[in-house]
Amino acid sequence: MIELHNIKLSFGSRILIDGATARFECGSMTALLGRNGTGKSTLLRAMAALGKVQAGEIIIDGESVADMPSHRLARLVSFVNTERVDVEALTVYDLVAVGRAPYTDWMGRLTAEDRAAVDRAMRVAGVEAMSHRFVETLSDGECQRVMIARALAQATPIILLDEPTAFLDMPNRYELCTLLHRLAHDEGKCIIFSTHELDIALSLADSIALVDTPDLRHLPTQEMVKSGSIERLFVSEYVSFDATTQSIHLRRE
Secondary structure: OEEEEEEEEEEOOEEEEEEEEEEEOOOEEEEEEEOOOOOHHHHHHHHOOOOOOOEEEEEEOOEEHHHOOHHHHOOOEEEEOOOOOOOOOOEHHHHHHHHHHHHOOOOOOOOHHHHHHHHHHHHHHOOHHHOOOEHHHOOHHHHHHHHHHHHHHOOOOEEEEOOOOOOOOHHHHHHHHHHHHHHHHHHOOEEEEEOOOHHHHHHHOOEEEEEEOOEEEEEEHHHHHHHOHHHHHHOOOOEEEEOOOOEEEEOOO
16 A cells, blocks of 8 residues: 655646645556646656655555665565666566566575566566567567566566556557556556546546646546546547546547
């Protein structure tokens, strides 16, 4: 479980989020929504202790992230971003095995337990057939699955993903988010991912965390839809949102 206690986030002199309090449970998937530049990535990075908060606390398992040793944090939170790993002659297996770094010795040697964890992570993420392929040969969709496998090998209860569906076509977007949903419900993970895909978020996420600067609202998906907050934030003269069917439509002249 990860908790936000009255946190404040800024970018330069601009306040992005102020006074945010929320709790994200294991066994559920949360979609983080908001317009561009409102602080979704900044929030995820702060939750992974990759960025600072200006006020408040982020708590994981009752312990402040700010006071947590890096080796302990690495066993609790994994972070997946949209950037491709661009290293030549690195196999998929080797990349997924990097996820075991918090558990290996100073030389990074894998034990039988580590190898079993890597094998299982690849199987769950559906990338075991790619084991011997080089990372540079992967498509964007395949690469995202491999990065999720690496996060699974890290064996953290919390997985944070920044725009995991960016640059993917529609079938791959749904397939990837379905995998995340399964990890939350079948593996008991706390999954939080930022996205601009409203249809995917509304159909698959258990809850929605909505950034409407400087506020952050977190509600079960159906309650968020009924609140009208999504409609107010995203609907424009060009786009309409049907709360009954949870569908988005482009307005045409």
